Structures are given as structure tokens and as C-alpha cells.
Amino acid sequence: MNIDTLHEQRLSLLRTSGNKITDARKTILNVLEGLKGHPTSAQIVEAVRQHDQRIGRASVFRTLDLFCQLGILRPIYHEGGGARYVLMPDGHHHHVVCLNCHCTIEFEDCALDGLAHELETRLKVQLLGHLLEFYGYCEQCSLLPNK
Amino acid sequence: MNIDTLHEQRLSLLRTSGNKITDARKTILNVLEGLKGHPTSAQIVEAVRQHDQRIGRASVFRTLDLFCQLGILRPIYHEGGGARYVLMPDGHHHHVVCLNCHCTIEFEDCALDGLAHELETRLKVQLLGHLLEFYGYCEQCSLLPNK
DNA sequence: CTCTGTGCAAAGGATTTGCACTACG
DNA sequence: CGTAGTGCAAATCCTTTGCACAGAG
Numbered sequence: 001m002n003i004d005t006l007h008e009q010r011l012s013l014l015r016t017s018g019n020k021i022t023d024a025r026k027t028i029l030n031v032l033e034g035l036k037g038h039p040t041s042a043q044i045v046e047a048v049r050q051h052d053q054r055i056g057r058a059s060v061f062r063t064l065d066l067f068c069q070l071g072i073l074r075p076i077y078h079e080g081g082g083a084r085y086v087l088m089p090d091g092h093h094h095h096v097v098c099l100n101c102h103c104t105i106e107f108e109d110c111a112l113d114g115l116a117h118e119l120e121t122r123l124k125v126q127l128l129g130h131l132l133e134f135y136g137y138c139e140q141c142s143l144l145p146n147k
Numbered sequence: 148m149n150i151d152t153l154h155e156q157r158l159s160l161l162r163t164s165g166n167k168i169t170d171a172r173k174t175i176l177n178v179l180e181g182l183k184g185h186p187t188s189a190q191i192v193e194a195v196r197q198h199d200q201r202i203g204r205a206s207v208f209r210t211l212d213l214f215c216q217l218g219i220l221r222p223i224y225h226e227g228g229g230a231r232y233v234l235m236p237d238g239h240h241h242h243v244v245c246l247n248c249h250c251t252i253e254f255e256d257c258a259l260d261g262l263a264h265e266l267e268t269r270l271k272v273q274l275l276g277h278l279l280e281f282y283g284y285c286e287q288c289s290l291l292p293n294k
Numbered sequence: 295c296t297c298t299g300t301g302c303a304a305a306g307g308a309t310t311t312g313c314a315c316t317a318c319g
Numbered sequence: 320c321g322t323a324g325t326g327c328a329a330a331t332c333c334t335t336t337g338c339a340c341a342g343a344g
């Protein structure tokens with residue numbers, strides 16, 4: 001799937017869900033698409049500010065909440081002050097978190113579609129995506145004593 | 148696996164990792180084991196307070212961080228002020244979150260052990276557990292318009 | 295034209311920190 | 320006994336809220 005297509009899809013999801021497409025929201029979406037990894041809200045606010053001085057802090061938070069509600073974004077929490085956010089490129093995201101140094105390693109995996117379908121039937125829910133997080137110790141940290 | 152055994156395992160993990168077993172930590176562990184679902188830090192602080200008036204707020208936060216580092220507990224973030232915590236009974240936890248009403252549905256699943264082993268080999272990491280979160284709309288919310 | 299979204303500034307909380315004291319091992 | 324852990328209270332910082340104005344549809 002093409003990046004621009006994804007971008008367009010997200011914008012049209014905004015529209016079809018009854019929300020408006022504003023400059024602030026477009027800018028924030030662009031910023032999110034440009035940031036790598038799992039940025040904190042503070043990093044996002046900062047990046048948005050650099051992009052467009054006029055966008056207020058509050059709007060960033062409101063927009064992040066909106067994106068989360070639409071399933072475009074997921075909040076995660078990795079110790080240390082504040083939520084972090086992950087864009088869900090194709091509705092899913094997978095990573096390994098180190099409990100010691102808190103680094104994250106992303107990986108691809110698509111073994112969960114079957115389970116997703118089963119759950120939709122069994123629990124009568126409608127799923128948009130998933131977030132899979134393994135935790136443990138990364139290569140370096142697993143070599144330390146006490147681990 | 149027996150509940151008491153799990154409790155003992157957690158305590159001995161504290162000891163073997165070079166931490167001390169104190170009254171405060173024992174109380175907080177008991178409280179966590181007694182709470183259902185995905186309590187917020189505020190709920191945990193409150194529950195601890197009811198259990199033992201003398202335990203300070205800061206100690207609760209420090210202990211939660213410690214438990215997270217040991218892999219006993221995982222922080223998650225579900226919109227709406229503050230982290231939530233999930234005990235990892237056997238090192239894993241799975242749930243579905245509704246993006247609209249924010250309810251959660253827990254389910255059992257053990258299809259990830261194979262993937263965990265593969266990742267351990269491929270990424271050279273040492274895994275303790277995992278958290279799998281599906282998101283979408285629950286039965287009631289998926290029937291609403293705009294969904 | 296109407297109603298949703300925005301920016302600002304201030305309020306409100308939750309979490310963290312520093313320090314003297316306690317108690318685990 | 321020594322060091323890790325604790326409780327308290329204050330400081331800090333993130334997030335939310337209220338309101339008048341702007342702009343999308």
C-alpha cells in the first residue's frame with residue numbers, strides 16, 4: 001500500500017466519520033506521518049509547533065484523541081512521563097520492548113488475521129486493528145547480570 | 148497454575164532480582180492481585196490506602212515502576228488521564244478495546260508462543276511475555292450509525 | 295449560514311523529587 | 320550494620336477546560 005494512499009484514506013476517514021478536514025488536522029497528520037518510532041505527546045506538540053507556529057497545544061491533544069478514536073493512532077505507555085503514540089499503518093503494529101533500557105524493536109507479523117476473524121464472530125465485535133507488544137530484555141540487556 | 152504459587156513466584160522474583168521484600172511491596176502486590184480489570188494508578192493508590200493507611204502515594208508509584216521493570220505488571224494507556232496497569236498472570240494478556248465506549252473484553256489466546264520463540268532466536272532477545280490488544284467497536288457500538 | 299473546530303490562557307491534577315527516617319537482610 | 324526503601328510535602332509538568340472567534344461544508 002502506497003503512503004499517499006494511506007494519507008488520503010486517513011483524511012477521508014475523517015470526513016466520512018463526520019469530522020471536518022482542517023488545516024490544523026492536516027498538519028498534525030503530516031507531522032505524525034513524518035515522525036518515526038513512538039513519539040511522546042510532548043515530542044508531537046514540539047514537532048507541530050515547528051511546522052506551524054499558530055497551532056495551539058490544546059488542538060494537538062484534541063486531534064490526537066480524535067485520531068485515536070478513529071483507529072488511526074494508538075496510545076501506548078512505556079514508563080516515564082506521558083503517553084506515546086503509534087500510527088497504525090495498516091491497522092496493526094508489533095514491537096518488542098526492553099524492560100531494562102526501554103528500547104523498542106519493531107517487527108512485521110501477520111499471523112493474527114485468523115484470530116481477528118474468529119474474535120469478530122465469537123465476540124460480535126468489529127475490529128479495526130491490533131497492537132502486539134512483547135516485553136523482555138534486548139540482546140545487550142539480556143547479557144547483564146541479574147537478568 | 149495456582150494463585151498462591153503465582154504470588155510466591157512474584158515475591159521470589161523480587162528477591163532474586165536484588166530487591167527487598169517490604170511490607171509496602173507485599174501490600175501493593177496483594178492489592179493488585181485483588182483488583183480486576185485495568186485499574187488506573189489513581190484506583191490503585193486509593194485501594195492501597197484503604198488497605199494500609201500508612202503507605203505513601205510515592206511508594207505506590209515507585210513500586211508500580213519496579214513491578215513493570217520486573218515484568219510482573221504492564222502499563223497501558225486507554226485515553227482519559229493516566230496510565231492503567233495490568234497484572235500479567237502467566238506473562239501474557241489479551242483484550243479487545245472499544246474505540247467508542249472504551250469498554251474492554253478480555254480473552255484467552257495462546258497462539259503466540261511459536262512466534263515468541265522465533266523472535267527470541269531471530270532478534271536475540273529474551274522475552275518474558277506479551278500484551279495483545281485488538282481495537283475496534285464492541286457489539287453495541289458497532290450497531291450505531293457512523294460506524 | 296450554522297455548527298464544529300481553533301487558539302489562548304488559566305485551572306486542575308497526577309506524578310516526581312528531595313530528604314530524613316526506618317527496616318530488610 | 321549498611322544500604323535500599325519509605326513517607327511526607329512541595330515542586331513540576333502534562334493535560335484539560337472555558338470561551339470568543341474563525342472557517343469548513
